[in-house]
Amino acid sequence: MGMPANVEIGSHVWVEDPEVAWIDGIVINIEQDEVEVQTRDGKTQVTVSLSRIYPNDVEAPSGGVDDMTRLQYLHEPAVLHNLATRYEINEIYTYSGNILIALNPFQPLSHLYDVYAMERYKGALIEGLSPHVFTIADVAYREMIKEGRSNSILVSGESGAGKTETTKMLMRYLAYLGGHSGAEGRTVEQQVLESNPVLEAFGNAKTAINNNSSRFGKFVEIQFDKKGRISGAAIRTYLLERSRVCQISDPERNYHCFYLLCAAPPEEIEKYKLGNPKSFHYLNQSNCYELVGVSDAQEYVATRRAMDVVGINEKEQDAIFRVVAAILHLGNINFEKDEDIDSALVKDEQSLFHLHMTAELLMCDPLSLEDALCKRVMVTPEEIIKKSLDPHAAAVSRDGLAKTIYSRLFDWLVDKINVSIGQDPSSKCLIGILDIYGFESFKANSFEQFCINFTNEKLQQHFNQHVFKMEQEEYAKEEINWNYVEFVDNQDVLDLIEKKPGGIIALLDEACMFPKSTHETFAQKLYQKFQDHKRFIKPKLTRSDFTIAHYAGEVQYQSDQFLDKNKYYVVAEHQDLLSASKCSFIVGLFPPLSEESAKSSKFSSICSRFKIQLQQLMDILNSTEPHYIRCVKPNNLLKPATFDNINVIQQLRSGGVLEVIRIKCAGYPAHRTFSEFLIRFGILAPEILKGKYEEKVACKWILEKMELKGYLMGKTKLFLRAEQMAELDAKKARLLRNSARVIQRQIRTYTTRKDYIILRKSSIHIQSHWRGKLARELYKYKRKEVAAVKIQKNLRRQLARRAYTGIRISALVVQTGFRAMAARKDFRFREQTKAATIIQACWRCQRVVSYYKKLKKASVISQSRWRGRMVKNSEAATIIQAYWRRYRAVSYYKKLKKASAISQCTWRRRTAGKDHSNVKMEHLVPLDWLKSEAIPSLDNGLPIDDLLDETVDSGEVLGEFLVEMIVGCLLGSLLMSYFGLIKDFPWNNSNNGL
Numbered sequence: 001m002g003m004p005a006n007v008e009i010g011s012h013v014w015v016e017d018p019e020v021a022w023i024d025g026i027v028i029n030i031e032q033d034e035v036e037v038q039t040r041d042g043k044t045q046v047t048v049s050l051s052r053i054y055p056n057d058v059e060a061p062s063g064g065v066d067d068m069t070r071l072q073y074l075h076e077p078a079v080l081h082n083l084a085t086r087y088e089i090n091e092i093y094t095y096s097g098n099i100l101i102a103l104n105p106f107q108p109l110s111h112l113y114d115v116y117a118m119e120r121y122k123g124a125l126i127e128g129l130s131p132h133v134f135t136i137a138d139v140a141y142r143e144m145i146k147e148g149r150s151n152s153i154l155v156s157g158e159s160g161a162g163k164t165e166t167t168k169m170l171m172r173y174l175a176y177l178g179g180h181s182g183a184e185g186r187t188v189e190q191q192v193l194e195s196n197p198v199l200e201a202f203g204n205a206k207t208a209i210n211n212n213s214s215r216f217g218k219f220v221e222i223q224f225d226k227k228g229r230i231s232g233a234a235i236r237t238y239l240l241e242r243s244r245v246c247q248i249s250d251p252e253r254n255y256h257c258f259y260l261l262c263a264a265p266p267e268e269i270e271k272y273k274l275g276n277p278k279s280f281h282y283l284n285q286s287n288c289y290e291l292v293g294v295s296d297a298q299e300y301v302a303t304r305r306a307m308d309v310v311g312i313n314e315k316e317q318d319a320i321f322r323v324v325a326a327i328l329h330l331g332n333i334n335f336e337k338d339e340d341i342d343s344a345l346v347k348d349e350q351s352l353f354h355l356h357m358t359a360e361l362l363m364c365d366p367l368s369l370e371d372a373l374c375k376r377v378m379v380t381p382e383e384i385i386k387k388s389l390d391p392h393a394a395a396v397s398r399d400g401l402a403k404t405i406y407s408r409l410f411d412w413l414v415d416k417i418n419v420s421i422g423q424d425p426s427s428k429c430l431i432g433i434l435d436i437y438g439f440e441s442f443k444a445n446s447f448e449q450f451c452i453n454f455t456n457e458k459l460q461q462h463f464n465q466h467v468f469k470m471e472q473e474e475y476a477k478e479e480i481n482w483n484y485v486e487f488v489d490n491q492d493v494l495d496l497i498e499k500k501p502g503g504i505i506a507l508l509d510e511a512c513m514f515p516k517s518t519h520e521t522f523a524q525k526l527y528q529k530f531q532d533h534k535r536f537i538k539p540k541l542t543r544s545d546f547t548i549a550h551y552a553g554e555v556q557y558q559s560d561q562f563l564d565k566n567k568y569y570v571v572a573e574h575q576d577l578l579s580a581s582k583c584s585f586i587v588g589l590f591p592p593l594s595e596e597s598a599k600s601s602k603f604s605s606i607c608s609r610f611k612i613q614l615q616q617l618m619d620i621l622n623s624t625e626p627h628y629i630r631c632v633k634p635n636n637l638l639k640p641a642t643f644d645n646i647n648v649i650q651q652l653r654s655g656g657v658l659e660v661i662r663i664k665c666a667g668y669p670a671h672r673t674f675s676e677f678l679i680r681f682g683i684l685a686p687e688i689l690k691g692k693y694e695e696k697v698a699c700k701w702i703l704e705k706m707e708l709k710g711y712l713m714g715k716t717k718l719f720l721r722a723e724q725m726a727e728l729d730a731k732k733a734r735l736l737r738n739s740a741r742v743i744q745r746q747i748r749t750y751t752t753r754k755d756y757i758i759l760r761k762s763s764i765h766i767q768s769h770w771r772g773k774l775a776r777e778l779y780k781y782k783r784k785e786v787a788a789v790k791i792q793k794n795l796r797r798q799l800a801r802r803a804y805t806g807i808r809i810s811a812l813v814v815q816t817g818f819r820a821m822a823a824r825k826d827f828r829f830r831e832q833t834k835a836a837t838i839i840q841a842c843w844r845c846q847r848v849v850s851y852y853k854k855l856k857k858a859s860v861i862s863q864s865r866w867r868g869r870m871v872k873n874s875e876a877a878t879i880i881q882a883y884w885r886r887y888r889a890v891s892y893y894k895k896l897k898k899a900s901a902i903s904q905c906t907w908r909r910r911t912a913g914k915d916h917s918n919v920k921m922e923h924l925v926p927l928d929w930l931k932s933e934a935i936p937s938l939d940n941g942l943p944i945d946d947l948l949d950e951t952v953d954s955g956e957v958l959g960e961f962l963v964e965m966i967v968g969c970l971l972g973s974l975l976m977s978y979f980g981l982i983k984d985f986p987w988n989n990s991n992n993g994l
Helices: 076-088 115-121 133-147 163-178 188-203 256-262 266-272 296-309 314-331 349-362 366-374 391-421 447-478 491-498 504-513 519-529 559-566 572-579 584-589 606-622 645-654 657-666 674-684 686-690 695-705 722-872 875-917 944-978
Strands: 012-017 021-031 034-039 045-049 093-096 099-103 151-156 217-224 230-238 335-337 344-346 375-379 384-388 429-435 545-550 553-558 625-632 670-673 717-720
Touching: 012 034, 012 045, 012 076, 021 076, 021 645, 076 093, 076 099, 076 645, 076 657, 099 133, 099 657, 115 133, 115 163, 133 151, 133 163, 133 429, 133 625, 151 163, 151 447, 151 606, 163 188, 163 217, 163 230, 163 429, 163 625, 188 217, 188 230, 188 256, 188 296, 188 391, 217 606, 230 391, 230 606, 256 266, 256 296, 256 314, 266 314, 296 314, 314 349, 314 391, 314 584, 335 391, 344 349, 344 366, 344 391, 349 366, 366 375, 366 391, 366 572, 375 572, 391 572, 391 584, 429 606, 447 491, 447 545, 447 553, 447 559, 447 606, 447 625, 447 657, 447 717, 491 504, 491 545, 504 519, 504 559, 504 606, 519 545, 519 559, 553 559, 559 606, 572 584, 625 645, 645 657, 670 674, 674 686, 674 695, 674 717, 674 722, 686 695, 717 722, 722 875
Parallel strands: 099 625, 151 429, 151 625
Antiparallel strands: 012 021, 021 034, 034 045, 093 099, 217 230, 217 429, 335 344, 375 384, 545 553, 670 717
């Protein structure tokens, strides 16, 4: 992808960086073929060759472009930067022409895959929506319906890139498009979707870089009827990783189904005599037993439910999990060396228990199982020889049996799902979805990586052919002559691997058929055969490794297990054991062999079988219209929002994306319509913009003026090479810089003169406005002063009038209130006086009566004594008479005084009533109400005049009564005092004068 860069000082470019792959910078110096670049941090300066830098499009959208063919510069750093920019804003899908690149977000984005999203992409135009996996499926479906031709979608990427999830999304969307609306029961689309959990349980496992890694390739054919509805389906699987059943490394896990069964309900565990996964040899080779955020118990229930949907009945499900449990128990059978002979024996009681459990679950004889693991029968023309195996060979036999059982079980599941779903023989159209391994290159690469990379070589060849076909169609549509563009053809790699009779696969099969062959002899054959092959490299420090230069890079393989892993055969003893099982399900997995096959263990090459399957797959893909999805893992930490440039660029290279870009760069990658070209580069020929020219003529004029050659002009588009686009951008940038200097100089002159004129006009304007402002402020001050005098005068007058009115009203209110208060006070006084008089009268009456009774009693006594003493002392009579006369005079005075007070009160009341009636104020209450209204009293509410008159009369009567009573009391008291009977009589007190 070496593209000469037309750069000059100040150009923005990309340079290689060991930490972030590519970093942008600015050219600060150019010396011959070397360029000095200052990186974006402003500190680092690097000097690189001119051929190792690439132009940076500073006019690119800040959010990136959704189709990388729209990039002005189609090269590796631009592609990487565009993907990183879009990933930061959760835009995980990006087109690269007809390829969809899908970045794994490592977080749920449910809004991208719900029903509303599917409805939005259904039948929509690509240009109107963001890139999406639904778009690829929708395009394939529409083309199938419109053209009546089968389509295929190829999903590839390394482990952890999201291939499995992408495949499930494709199947969901196709089931949505081709589903039977309102259908009940187990529909075809439901069975197709529910086949995924079943195959994931038995074909997926946790690896070091992916918690749900598919350990097999899968091609799903979804068949449609004439109306576009799903009518059938078929699933084809490739290259199941059989060795994982017996051997795993930390922190990986075995296939999910083993852990699901160990987390089954207690009755299931008891039935199969299972326990903790740590207790089984095939599971405890790694310290990882659980997945973060995943419940194996719930997944077990979901798997059983999915089995129901795809048509696996309860009896078959029990048989399946019985086989899974038998494999776990089989792995716990250990062997030891017999002391007498060199043969293997079951090691201990625990191993014996697992042996019996395995036989019970497989429904075979325990002794037969032990013989099948520890002995071999060799048939010769003369005799039949029974050979014992050593403990190591017995363990290898045990693991071989486990791998064979599991692979047969997996094949049965796939066949069962296909039979249950059913294929539509009348269907003429299908959409195939291929979920296959991506290119793999690890520190240690074995037989599995060899087959995987062989597959990717085949797919890359198919991909190259299709890309050039699309390019040819574009050129034909524009009616231009197309010259063949050279590219790295990988046919020589395919010949190296699969060609007969001298390919690697043929030599491997040949080595597997010779018992004495080893991995070292196999490697030596490869060295001798391909020592001059440019794609084959012999490492210097090893004797059994070899390196192949694949399209995506060199991979060094370790051949020490190639022979063992390539051998696919069933040991005769194993076949006889399981075909004799009492379980019909087991017998179905291992049907009896023919007599010829039963005589010996026939070798079958896994690699050759896989090559045949792969060729059949390629035949199907060649008959369909392919669509490509490249899944990319943004980081190895499996964390969201983390973009590792180095990791991503390696995947883009191994996935062939950058190779396609390189091929496009070798041709005419810049496809622009005439109008787009004129908008971008019309500035290079300003005279064209002034005149009226056709767009095609104007574009040609610009190219000729720039002295460019080798471009192609179609009907509506202009085809440029990558370096031509860079050269045009460089000339445009140079013109813009020169023009910018002139424009800046003129602008500075213009702006300075304009600023001076504006300043002068502004100063005059400000001065006139300031003088006017001062005059206006003086005028306003004078007006305010005059207004203030008027306001003060009116305010004082208003305040005086308001004060006078207030005082006058207040005086009237006070007078009125005072008169009313005086009248109410006078009335209350009269009432109180009357009440007091009555109370006093009653109180005095009560006291006098009480006192009278005492005096009467005392008087009787005193009279008796008085009569006795009358005789003795006659002076007492004279004294009593004097007191009596004084008492009568005083009583008569008090009576006259009381009557006079009552008469005066009555007279004042009547005089006050007459004066009050002459007052004519509306707010004063007349005093006549005192005469007319009833006043509560001790009697029946009589008027005040009558009440007072009655009081006078009652007083006279009461007075007469009191006088008589008092006289009697005084007389009795005097007598009692005289005779010493009453000591506290009032007048006995020296301080009291009468």
